[in-house]
Amino acid sequence: MTYFKKTLGLVAAALMLVAGPAAAAGKADTLYLFSWSQYMDPALIKAFEKRYDVDVVQNYYESMPEMFAKLQAGGAQQYDVIVPSNYYVPRLIDTGLIQALDKSKLGHLDNIAERFADPAYDSHNSYTVPYQWGDTGIAYNTDKLPDAPDSWAILFDPAINSDYPFALATDAQVVFGAACAWLGKPYDCTGRDAWKAAAREVLATKARDNFAAFNDGTPVLRQLARGNVAAGMTFNGDFTYYKSENPEAFKNIEFVVPKEGTELWVDVMAIPAKAPHPDLAHKFIDFLLEAKNGAQLSNHTYYASPNAAARPYLDDALTHPPAQPTPEQMKALHYIPSLSGDDLQFVQQLWTEVQSR
Amino acid sequence: MADAGSGKTGWRATGHLLGLVAPGVIWIVVFLVAPAAYLMSIAFMTNGSYGLPELPFTWAAFKQLAGYGFLGWSPANLYVVGRTLVQTVLATGLVVVIAYPVAYYISRAPARLRPLMLLLVVVPSWTNQVIRAIGWMNILAPGTPLSDLAAALGLISPHMGLYPSQFAVALGLVYNFLPFMVLPLYAVFERLDTAQIDAARDLGAGVWGAFRHGVLPQTLPGLLAGTVLVAIPAFGMYVIPELLGGGKNLMLGSLVARQFAAASNWPFGAAAALIMILATLAGLVVLRRLGRRLGGDAGVML
Amino acid sequence: MWYALLVLLYAPLAVVVVYSFNSVNSSADFVGVSLRWYRALFADDTILAAAWNSAVLALVSSMLATAIGTALGYGMYAHRARRLGWLIWLIYLPIIMPDIVYGIAQLSFFSRLAAATQIFDLGLGTMIIAHVSFQAPFVALLVYSRLVGLDPRLFDACSDLYANAWQRARFFILPTLQPAIVAGFFLALTLSIDDFVISYFTSGPESVTLPIFIWSAIKRGISPEINAIATLMIGTVLAAAAITLAFQYVRHRQSGE
Numbered sequence: 023m024t025y026f027k028k029t030l031g032l033v034a035a036a037l038m039l040v041a042g043p044a045a046a047a048g049k050a051d052t053l054y055l056f057s058w059s060q061y062m063d064p065a066l067i068k069a070f071e072k073r074y075d076v077d078v079v080q081n082y083y084e085s086m087p088e089m090f091a092k093l094q095a096g097g098a099q100q101y102d103v104i105v106p107s108n109y110y111v112p113r114l115i116d117t118g119l120i121q122a123l124d125k126s127k128l129g130h131l132d133n134i135a136e137r138f139a140d141p142a143y144d145s146h147n148s149y150t151v152p153y154q155w156g157d158t159g160i161a162y163n164t165d166k167l168p169d170a171p172d173s174w175a176i177l178f179d180p181a182i183n184s185d186y187p188f189a190l191a192t193d194a195q196v197v198f199g200a201a202c203a204w205l206g207k208p209y210d211c212t213g214r215d216a217w218k219a220a221a222r223e224v225l226a227t228k229a230r231d232n233f234a235a236f237n238d239g240t241p242v243l244r245q246l247a248r249g250n251v252a253a254g255m256t257f258n259g260d261f262t263y264y265k266s267e268n269p270e271a272f273k274n275i276e277f278v279v280p281k282e283g284t285e286l287w288v289d290v291m292a293i294p295a296k297a298p299h300p301d302l303a304h305k306f307i308d309f310l311l312e313a314k315n316g317a318q319l320s321n322h323t324y325y326a327s328p329n330a331a332a333r334p335y336l337d338d339a340l341t342h343p344p345a346q347p348t349p350e351q352m353k354a355l356h357y358i359p360s361l362s363g364d365d366l367q368f369v370q371q372l373w374t375e376v377q378s379r
Numbered sequence: 380m381a382d383a384g385s386g387k388t389g390w391r392a393t394g395h396l397l398g399l400v401a402p403g404v405i406w407i408v409v410f411l412v413a414p415a416a417y418l419m420s421i422a423f424m425t426n427g428s429y430g431l432p433e434l435p436f437t438w439a440a441f442k443q444l445a446g447y448g449f450l451g452w453s454p455a456n457l458y459v460v461g462r463t464l465v466q467t468v469l470a471t472g473l474v475v476v477i478a479y480p481v482a483y484y485i486s487r488a489p490a491r492l493r494p495l496m497l498l499l500v501v502v503p504s505w506t507n508q509v510i511r512a513i514g515w516m517n518i519l520a521p522g523t524p525l526s527d528l529a530a531a532l533g534l535i536s537p538h539m540g541l542y543p544s545q546f547a548v549a550l551g552l553v554y555n556f557l558p559f560m561v562l563p564l565y566a567v568f569e570r571l572d573t574a575q576i577d578a579a580r581d582l583g584a585g586v587w588g589a590f591r592h593g594v595l596p597q598t599l600p601g602l603l604a605g606t607v608l609v610a611i612p613a614f615g616m617y618v619i620p621e622l623l624g625g626g627k628n629l630m631l632g633s634l635v636a637r638q639f640a641a642a643s644n645w646p647f648g649a650a651a652a653l654i655m656i657l658a659t660l661a662g663l664v665v666l667r668r669l670g671r672r673l674g675g676d677a678g679v680m681l
Numbered sequence: 682m683w684y685a686l687l688v689l690l691y692a693p694l695a696v697v698v699v700y701s702f703n704s705v706n707s708s709a710d711f712v713g714v715s716l717r718w719y720r721a722l723f724a725d726d727t728i729l730a731a732a733w734n735s736a737v738l739a740l741v742s743s744m745l746a747t748a749i750g751t752a753l754g755y756g757m758y759a760h761r762a763r764r765l766g767w768l769i770w771l772i773y774l775p776i777i778m779p780d781i782v783y784g785i786a787q788l789s790f791f792s793r794l795a796a797a798t799q800i801f802d803l804g805l806g807t808m809i810i811a812h813v814s815f816q817a818p819f820v821a822l823l824v825y826s827r828l829v830g831l832d833p834r835l836f837d838a839c840s841d842l843y844a845n846a847w848q849r850a851r852f853f854i855l856p857t858l859q860p861a862i863v864a865g866f867f868l869a870l871t872l873s874i875d876d877f878v879i880s881y882f883t884s885g886p887e888s889v890t891l892p893i894f895i896w897s898a899i900k901r902g903i904s905p906e907i908n909a910i911a912t913l914m915i916g917t918v919l920a921a922a923a924i925t926l927a928f929q930y931v932r933h934r935q936s937g938e
Contacts, residue, residue: 054886059901080727081886084900087641094431096792096803100886117429166538186538187521192641194628214449228627231536235543235625237902244902248538249522296796363428364449368429368611370642371448377637378455378629392760395846399756400768403749403817407771410814414790415778421789479688496683496931498922503690503919507892509877510911513899514693517700517908554693615779617878622899632781639785639882649789652782659779 052077053302056101057094057104058289059084060240060260061154063322070309076302084238085193086110093114099296102303102340105153108288109195109358111143116362120149120292130311133331138288139313143360150290151307152328154259154320157347157355158196158285161246161261162253165274172278174204176253178227180252186252187234189242190224194373195358197224199285200255209283210356214368221372225379236377247271258344259325277344279351285353288328422649430643440650456634463614463631466545470552471610474560477553478605479598482564486571497565504558512551512622519547519623543625551619556612560605567601603670609657610666633657694915701908703931718909728894728910734805735890738880742812743869749813750869751862755854758819758828772818784882787811791883804885809881812873819872820865827861 053070055062059082067078083089086107093104097207098119106114114120125131128151138152159161162177166186167176175182178189178201190197201220202211227233234251242254243264248271258277291310293303309315317335320327324345327336339345347355361369380417408681422440424432446452485496503511518525521540530537541547595602617632624630635655638648706717722728753772757765775783787807794801801807839853855862877892884893891910898907 052887056886079887081889082897082901085641087643091430091640091643094429094792095639095788096795096885099795099799100802100804115430185536187540199835218450232539233627234539235627238900241900241902248520248902250520252538323534358541366428367426368449370644371443371450374634374637374642374644375448375450375453375455377626378459378634381714396756396760396763399752399759403753403756403821404771406749406817407775407814409774410787410810411778411783412771413934414786415774415782417793418782418786477686480682484683495926498926499687500690502918502922503694505871505875505921506694506911506915507875507877507895509892509895509899510697510914511693513895513907513911514697516899518693554689558688595808611777612779615781617781618896634765635781635785639788645789652785655782659777663777677825681898 027081035104038182044054048074050164051299051302052079053103053299053306054101054297055080055103056089056097057082057103058103058240061105061289061323063319064314064374066198066310066318066322069315070306074302075310078306084241085191087193089125093294098294099298101294102297102299103306104292105289106292107358108141108143108290109360111150111290111292112360113362113366114292115144115149118295121295121297121300122148123151123293123307124300124304127301128308128311130308130313130331133311133316133329134311135328138328141288142357143288144290150292151311152287153291153310154323154325155286155288155328156258156325156345157279157351158191158255158257158287159261159277159279159344160253161256161275161277163246163249163274164276166252170253170276170278173279174200174280174282174284176278176280177255178179178204178223180230183232183253185232187232187250189232189235189237189245189251189254190227191242191255192236192238193371195361196255196285198369198373199356200280201227203280203282203284206282208356209285209354210359212359212361212365217369221376224376228379229378246275257346258285259323259324262324262339262344263322279344279347279354281354283354283356285358286352287357415611418649419653421645422653424646426644426646430638430645432645432649440646442643443647444650444654459629459631459634462545462593462628466549466552466620466630467610467614469549470556470613471606473549474556474601474609475605476559477561478564481505482561482568482601485561485565486568494507497562500561501558504555508555508618509622511555512619515547515551515554515623518541518542519544519550542623543627545624545628547623547631548620552613552616553622555616555619556609559608561610563608564599565601567598571597600670603666607663607666611662614659615655615660697908698912698915700905701912703905703908707750718905721906722909722913725906727889728906730889731889731891731894733825734888735874735892736889738805738808738812738890739870739873742809742816742868742873745809746813746816746820746869747862747866750817750865751824751858753817754824754861755858757825757827772821775815780876780878783811783815784879787879788882802885803883803888805888807883807885808880808888808890811879812876815876815879816869816872819868823865823868824858824861827858831857 053076055078057080062080066296067080070076071078081101083092086109089104089106090110090113093101104120131151134147134152140146141152144150145202160174162170162176162185164170167183170176170182177188198217198220199209199211201223202216203209205219205223207216211217237245237251237254239256240260242251242256243260245267246254247264256277258279261277265275291307292302310319311329313329313331314330314335316327316332320332320340321337324339326340326345327333343351421432423436423438425435425437425439427433446454446456466628481500485493488496507586517523519540519542520526521538524534526540529535529541530539535541553556571594575597576589578590579593615632616630620628620630621633631651635648635651638644638651699711701718702714702716704713704717712908757768788803791801791803795803828891839849877896880890881893881896884890891914893911895907898904
């Protein structure tokens with residue numbers, strides 16, 4: 023009977039299928055990079071792959087909660103390099119999800135600018151190396167909202183936008199901060215009363231007819247370009263990047279830094295505690311610390327570089343707004359507070375509440 | 380069966396049985412029952428400070444589910460459950476209303492056309508559900524003809540889209556599950572005894588009466604089977620509400636998923652999942668009872 | 682009314698196909714016909730890798746599930762005189778469990794196991810395991826229902842003809858069951874291709890499949906390449922439907938004459 027031969031043939035074919043890509047790849051090693059989407063120059067990845075004869079596999083997230091959840095669910099032993107934001111660093115260290123860096127393997131550490139050498143979220147950069155920094159603001163369509171002020175009113179004030187669809191971000195702290203600032207408190211507000219007031223404001227906003235969706239900073243730019251929303255929260259560099267990529271679609275889209283205050287963030291590189299290739303991960307981090315590579319990264323992403331040595335190689339666009347906030351704007355920028363314990367659970371419960379209603 | 384026959388029972392037959400079913404049983408027990416049991420145990424654990432389950436065992440997750448948290452009592456979770464139930468009932472009802480005439484129509488079509496017609500109904504469901512959702516996102520987005528029409532009719536405010544919205548979710552659910560109702564209904568319509576309908580009409584029943592006394596009893600098994608196939612997956616649906624709802628009309632599936640994929644509160648997510656399973660089982664039992672009571676064909680049901 | 686239904690059923694698919702040829706990135710305007718999104722598609726390694734992963738996952742899991750499920754279905758039939766209520770429950774469990782619960786149960790289980798043992802890292806392996814666990818019961822039921830439809834006396838005749846169980850399996854049971862096994866395989870394939878939720882939660886960094894790729898692309902803000910990928914997937918399904926129809930037609934002709 024040929025039945026069994028057929029079966030055997032199928033099984034053999036299946037085994038070849040599984041073994042196929044592994045045999046075809048043939049590279050020495052693979053680096054698993056887990057980062058924000060639209061945050062890396064493909065040419066830099068190619069250069070790194072070539073220099074060390076390795077493959078780089080990239081995976082993406084759109085928000086910090088998403089990254090944190092993935093790391094907790096097995097990701098901590100599957101990714102080599104992650105790129106979290108400042109306010110998540112303390113909890114990554116506390117939970118043992120990232121490992122201390124071996125500074126002997128990071129020859130270009132001195133390239134980091136003075137301002138970022140000893141940050142509050144990670145003293146003396148024991149666990150992290152700064153990657154890029156920027157701010158969170160509002161991108162909106164000037165055709166549809168011609169009279170929009172540089173204020174959170176674009177999102178929270180029905181009088182400014184009563185008709186057009188708009189979006190808020192999905193990260194609790196990012197949105198609560200915005201609501202706090204709109205309500206006249208500092209963007210980095212803390213305390214249960216402040217958060218409750220912010221949650222009420224977000225709930226009222228969500229109940230408005232023209233509230234479209236919760237959308238993160240990078241995706242919302244595409245929604246803006248397609249006309250699906252008229253305003254949303256996004257990041258200065260992503261906005262500039264998309265605008266330069268597609269000037270036609272972004273002709274009428276502007277970016278503002280709300281005057282009531284908004285988020286200043288530093289994204290950093292870190293190595294998960296059980297990363298499969300920690301050596302390679304150090305090489306990757308050091309690779310991006312090199313002056314020219316750091317500059318190439320910023321020139322691609324349009325975000326300001328924390329790399330002092332990279333400065334001579336930076337494009338002109340990176341020296342003025344929106345990439346580089348004005349000194350006046352800088353005064354209104356705040357780090358999101360890093361939460362833990364009851365405070366963290368309180369904010370999370372509040373956010374679930376906001377989303378469920 | 381030779382091996383299971385009356386002559387040779389005992390160890391040998393048991394060995395034969397176990398030899399055959401062992402791979403499947405072990406697979407399901409190790410890779411499904413064990414994970415499910417682990418998940419259930421998580422529901423009774425403490426939420427660690429960063430969202431992972433920790434000992435000791437506690438009822439905290441269920442308290443939170445019932446609405447007790449830092450804020451005192453809040454009805455947020457009830458909203459989610461209520462919204463899920465409404466969407467499930469609405470979608471199932473609409474699917475029934477559409478599927479009945481469709482199944483009837485196909486069963487009356489010429490025999491050689493019927494396989495083609497059934498295939499036409501089923502083929503869209505062979506594509507991945509994510510792809511089906513994209514289709515509706517394209518159609519219902521702001522500025523598309525359909526959205527403009529709805530705005531012109533005053534159904535939505537101008538400049539808004541039909542997606543994302545509760546409406547888009549309901550539409551997506553109906554679209555997704557329609558074939559699962561058409562198929563079982565078609566199976567019963569094919570065997571429909573028209574004499575009963577004629578009898579009802581002869582006795583002076585109107586169209587509705589003929590349907591109630593002639594058609595409905597006969598098609599009930601198919602209706603119940605279809606309801607099981609539609610309502611239960613709709614209740615636990617994740618993809619459609621997540622993609623078409625814009626993340627603002629949370630359904631139970633999304634609430635569960637977010638505790639693992641974004642918000643990080645495993646015990647709370649596990650407790651919600653436990654409730655979901657219990658609700659599913661309760662739904663099954665009710666439908667099954669209903670099927671028996673109404674004298675349906677037990678074979679159609681689980 | 683029938684045509685209205687067809688419009689409802691196929692409009693979303695048609696729109697995806699049409700917009701995949703749109704020369705601009707918009708859901709509101711169709712400007713001109715262009716293949717630019719397809720060019721972008723075939724230039725993208727990650728999409729090709731995702732297509733490969735999808736194929737591997739579907740084929741390997743379906744084969745495993747067919748083997749396991751067939752044995753399970755046959756075992757249930759051969760010993761149907763016994764009390765197998767527990768087995769029936771076990772088989773129905775994967776069928777009735779909401780897939781979101783299914784996905785997170787396996788996510789939490791495998792990720793904890795992986796943290797402790799270094800095996801069961803989330804990836805193609807865990808995805809195959811998960812898929813087999815929901816495919817096998819469907820195959821078993823299909824095989825079982827096919828056996829129930831057979832005349833039991835056939836089995837007696839065959840046990841007279843062939844001496845041992847091995848011969849019976851090889852010369853009678855497997856050939857008799859072949860249509861059910863083939864149907865079971867294709868059912869398993871369909872289930873695997875249609876699944877998103879369970880794959881999503883059991884996948885790892887290197888096991889992105891097409892549906893997962895599309896999902897994350899939507900989450901990144903819908904891009905026109907998605908319409909192009911989706912169009913190719915719809916095309917595959919339509920081709921499969923056409924083949925099914927051709928088979929039915931041929932069989933119909935044969936039985937008719």
